[in-house]
Amino acid sequence: MSAPNSKVKAGRLTPRTSMSDTNILLLITILVFVVMYVAAVVFLGSGFRKPQTFFNILNENAALIILSCGMSLVMITGGIDISVGTMTALVCMSCAVHLDYQGGSVASAVGLALLIGVLYGLVQGYIIAYLEIQPFIVTLAGMFFAKGMTTIVNADQFNVVHEGFQALKLTRIDVPFLGSVNKLGTYVPAYVEIGVIVALLVVILLFCLLRWTKLGRAFYAVGGNQQSANMLGINVKRTKFLAHFLCSVLAGIGGFVYFLHVGSGSPSHASGAEMNAIAASIIGGTMLTGGVGNIIGTFFGVVSLNTIKNIVSSLGLDEAWWTNITVAAMICIFLVIQSVVLMRKNKK
Amino acid sequence: MTSVKSKQQGSVLTQKLHSKRQLFIPIAALLVLILVNLINDPSFFAIKVGTNSTGDPVLSGNLITILDNASELAILAIGMTLVTAASGGQDISVGATIAIAGSVVLRVLCGTEARPETLQAPIIVAFLVCCVVSMLFGAFNGALVAYFKIQPMVATLILYTAGRSIAAWINNNALPIISEPSFAYYGNFIPGIAIPTPVFIAIACMIIIALVLKFTTLGLYTQSVGINPHSSRLNGINPEFIKFITYVILGLCVAVAGFIKVSRFSTINYSVVAKDIEMDAILAVALGGNALSGGKFSMAASILGAYVIQFLTTTLYTFKVDSSALPAYKAVVVIILVVLSSPVAREKMAKLWKKVAPAKTAKEAN
Secondary structure (H helix, E strand, O other): OOOOOOOOOOOOOOOOOOOOHHHHHHHHHHHHHHHHHHHHHHHHOHHHHOHHHHHHHHHHHHHHHHHHHHHHHHHHOOOOOOOHHHHHHHHHHHHHHHHHOOOOOHHHHHHHHHHHHHHHHHHHHHHHHHOOOOHHHHHHHHHHHHHHHHHHHOOOOEEOOOHHHHHHHOOEEEEEEEEEEOOOOOEEEEEEEHHHHHHHHHHHHHHHHHHHOHHHHHHHHHHHOHHHHHHOOOOHHHHHHHHHHHHHHHHHHHHHHHHHHHOEEOOOOOOOHHHHHHHHHHHOOOOOOOOOOOHHHHHHHHHHHHHHHHHHHHOOOOOOHHHHHHHHHHHHHHHHHHHHHHHHHHHO | OOOOOOHHHHHHHHHHHHHOHHHHHHHHHHHHHHHHHHHHOHHHHOOEEEEOOOOOEEEEOHHHHHHHHOHHHHHHHHHHHHHHHHHOOOOOOHHHHHHHHHHHHHHHHHOOOOOOOOOOOOHHHHHHHHHHHHHHHHHHHHHHHHOOOOOHHHHHHHHHHHHHHHHHHHOOOOOOOOOOHHHHHHOOOOOOOOOOHHHHHHHHHHHHHHHHHHHOOHHHHHHHHHHOHHHHHHOOOOHHHHHHHHHHHHHHHHHHHHHHHHHHHOOOOOOOOOOOHHHHHHHHHHHOOOOOOOOOOOHHHHHHHHHHHHHHHHHHHHOOOOOOOHHHHHHHHHHHHHHHHOHHHHHHHHHHHHHHHHHHHHHHHO
């Protein structure tokens, strides 16, 4: 993404490279994450030295990574989707009821999760892109709808006992060479859950989509400036529709991954996940105004967000409010850094 | 639109509808709701005079409940409309800031005791402190939005995340209860007056904002900044300051709403008080036909929107909808309302109508 180096020999024009907004923000995110994690390893020691701590962050937040990827996608096109959190709860509850009360199989549960995602995507995408209603309002209604539907499907929390599902839930994939030796002297391999593999696949696929495909570049173009995108011959409505559609489908997948991690259905599952996803996307350098963002950044956004939570809890600040206040402070710092960097860059 | 006969009349009618659209949507929604209730059960509108535990006369009935419960939302809608118009974004931290405002009121009135016999400070002092604190938080949001140029939703995400935690922190996670009866007047009834006090407070707020909009340039400047900040600057308006001040005003609205909330139960639960009220407040603005991307606004339409939301909620309750399933029905109604009022959907319907209409006129001619 570097600008063509100037080859004029006359002294004034020195070769210069400039970075796009996307790359600057990505760099800040990765830098902050590395600094934070290294600081945690050096000063807090014990827990953070084990690779498993890092993998646990991934295990617990695989669903959030998927949700955030979808959110970034929508945010890059200049929209927003706040229905993903309650959609996750809806998917969890539907799958749980399907498995335990209706005698469904794991495969049909996955199908159900995808179906919910696809239906949501079609309806929300159509209303937003083709009826031109503000995404915030449409997805707000979607959020309310999923919230209410979850309790209509089943109002109480219950744990799933389906055998095939339990087997899948407990499947652990060992990560080679990164295990640790416990106090008894036995070697404990580091592991990740299936959800993490799904999440990483999603990250890689979306990264490729955004980077190298026509559709991916169209997302950035539409987010940057709708009118010029239109003049470039991009079908703006279709692009927007696809972004929202993909986000909802990803929320369906994310919902199942979440379900796989917690193994229960409850109306209070993933409450506030939409805001966490937005926060992660922002920390990852995606801007709500559209046109700027990176999936890799989003991945690091989720990981940094939860690293700071881990750091706070291992500092011994037990009172529940400290976590939220630190996370908020972190978002604040990130936002101010981003804003200052972009303002200075635009002034030049 | 059933009386449309020719193209010309049709366009005139749509133009008329367009100019009155702002107030048209909430009023139409309200009329539909009233009609549904009339058909379902006319006794919905009955207002009874009863007495409360202290023997004072009080009015009760669904209409009174709606007016009473919508007060906080209406007050918030005032501030939210201004914020939306000026900055083209919404403040999603109002629910959390209400928790902070309530927490401050409790802290000032109770000190560190859990159940004080006497108040530690006059109520007016508590109210003023709560106003100042809320305005400071509003100023924080405003500064991020106006001076750091962060998108409003993202900037207010900070307080959305931290707000309830800060509220718990202020009172050290304790939930003090105020036993002084006069404190409960503001959220319930003043002895001798049969109408709930929040209704009066909401009306007072509306009168104040109406006067402010009429006699100051706030409304005009807000709209101009919302429509085009650059040309506003060229006209000598300071767009940053206007944006900033709208957030401070919203902070004040939040303080009033928070004060009512605390007064209703003489205490609050930080994690659930005013939960999701920010979504309802934004919905009120949208139902009022205001563009969420900023610019022109109609304050009356927003406030009406707030009452429509509460009317809808109460109506759904009378249909015996479970309170936890309520959002699903609300969502369906909202989507129908918003889709029907969108310009694109209107155009499509008009086209459909045109397709149907010539066939009809042809038949009539034959």
